Amino acid sequence: MNFTKSIIAFCAICAFSSCNSTKSTAQASTNSKTYAEISVKEGGKWNGRKYEGGTFKNISDLKVPDTHTDHSFYIRYEGPGWESNKVGYRLYLDWRNAIDIFGKLTDEMVLPQVGQDGFDSYHNMSEWGADILKVGKGLGIGSIGRMVNNEMQHFKEVDSTFAKVDNNKNKSVVNVDYFGWKTNDQKTNLKSELTIFPDERYTKHTIKSSVALDGICTGIVNLYNLPMVQKVSENKKWAYIATYGKQTLFDDNLGMAVFYEVNSAEKVFQGAHDHLIQFKPTSNEITFYFLGAWEKEVNGIKTEAQFYQYLDENLSQLNKSNKLN
Template identity: 30%
Template sequence: MDRKLLLLSFFAFSSSLVSCVSTQQQIELTNKSSVALTEKAISIKRDKLKSPPATGAFPVLLTQNGDTVTTQIDDLNGDKNWEELFFVTNLPANGKQTLKLTWVDTKPTYVARTNVRFGKRTSATTPVLPKTSDTTYANQLPKSPGYGYQPYQTDGPSWENDKVGFRHYFDGRNAKDLFGKRVSYMAPETVGISTFGAVEDNYHVMADWGRDIMAVGNSAGIGGLALMIKDSLYRLGVTVNDSVNNVQSTSFNILTEGPVRSVMHLKYNNWKPDGTTRSYTVEENPAIWPGMYAYQNTARILGLKGDEHLLIGMNNLDRTDPVKEINVDDKWVVLLTHDRETYNKDWILGLALILPKDTYQGHIEAPTSGRLAQGYFAKMKVRDNQPVTYYAVGGWELSNEAFKNSASFQKYVEDLTRQLTAVVEVQVK
């Protein structure tokens, strides 16, 4: 080979190698707690990472043993550019982990461990089609004049991980229900749809993956929202028998749906609590990642006057077990029940809320009947348009045999609280 050509080839290769190496980084994770962490959620902002070597390249994380860590990149603000690298990992107590970040041209494929399911039909005779967003208005309830049918698959969006599933009643009720799971894989996309594409309640019977197990009634469900104005309780939305909503419009969209995290956004515009002249805007962001019998929610209210409390609910249709209030490490409060909050009281279902202690103001019990009933509520101090983040837990005895025992379920929730709130220091080098 010509010497000049050889030198040019060498310098081209060297330049390519330097470019490749310059975009590689190490991510060092340090568990600052004395708790061993299992599938701990880690989020790293994009601006902490070096620019990829090419437009459209995807980050890949490798362990020191060369194993690939399942990751995803998330665009949470809808600007078509991703802002966060997200993954879950295990860390020993007070231990460290070093990961290598590289870039690839083709988006990696990973096994899905979270999922969102949302579908709608536009008439009583047209099939359900998948959607990623929707807006519903006050006169579009299933019992509104001229409407008269349930448009939504499973009454609204459902979301799940490898342990448990949940659903939100987008038809004006705004309660949050629970799907018990018996498998780690994702439930079929056809849950709630007949073979002809119609909305069908086919999830209250046992399937291989599990079933809807929780009885909700007129409660807000597990982690659902309500409001206390002075000493009065107000339902966000209406009941199944109403024909006009007290929320002018409600919007839903999927912010991200990936192998290790799914996040949704719900917004309630111009909510006028029954019998008041007030108007509020409420937003919430349910999120789920693998490994926990729970989901995270972040809620905020705009339009507060100063005499309100945000209420976070857990249903209480079985009054056998009174709610327990448990302090965890002086930073969190757990509200917990362990009884048969299931259809026909067939199974044990432990429920819990994990709440920040600095905004927790105690709990109340709702009436046994009425528009907002049969539930416990955490009273949360809330400031106008300021977020409150909490976790809602559901432990079905057929998902985990340990949940049959009250002490075992309580231990799980306390351990989960410490897992979720443990601090991991992230250094990108």
């Protein structure tokens, strides 16, 4: 009964805010330092699991079609994107549920033009930058999975998925609601809120599972076998895991990190494809922060020493105020 009511309520919200609105939110980004969007094709048709023809339009809300999967050519760059004047991210809104990084060569908002000149053109370096992270079978950076019998479970079985984007003066937000995510013969409704702020690299990620499940994880993809650095603050309130080195598709230096509350974590360990933080089972909200710092961003972090100094400054801020924003 609660599950049904949740879906009905969400659909009502979508209807109120015009899920299929043709209004482009790109205009709202003109004078902003953050931006979020989701863009889908219209005017074409589904042929099995592929969407053929049509042109992209920006919308504020989306119920992911049941036919949608990876490389369906329906959602521009395969999911919602969000950016600050420092860095951009995208979420694969399909069974992979990984988060990727857009490295930016400009401090302007770039997402409205990404993937407009070819479905995966963002894999090539352009004037604005490129997709710089290879995710493979991992979580990417800061996304969610579940460890079951020492194997990472992604989002291969979900009853329905809804996404919504919102742009405000001081932040941009992506909300994703997964209804009926099934792993290990257990179902949960998982809420995910991803928020980015002006002049910052980090994304604040708040998740909430309707069922207290063991094995819920986040982490950093580890395809280049770089060592993971873990640092716990002296008061043991907050900690981070991080990697730094040549771990981009262009052989550039990239730092990646996840900040987490120590008392929310059950363990930190090495998975098959990722450095992982496993959270304690809870149906309460869990908040953590993740970030990518590319050496080629405007006035970017150029050395490993600078990267870890930057992380330590953020860790100190978390321990003082319990938040970064």
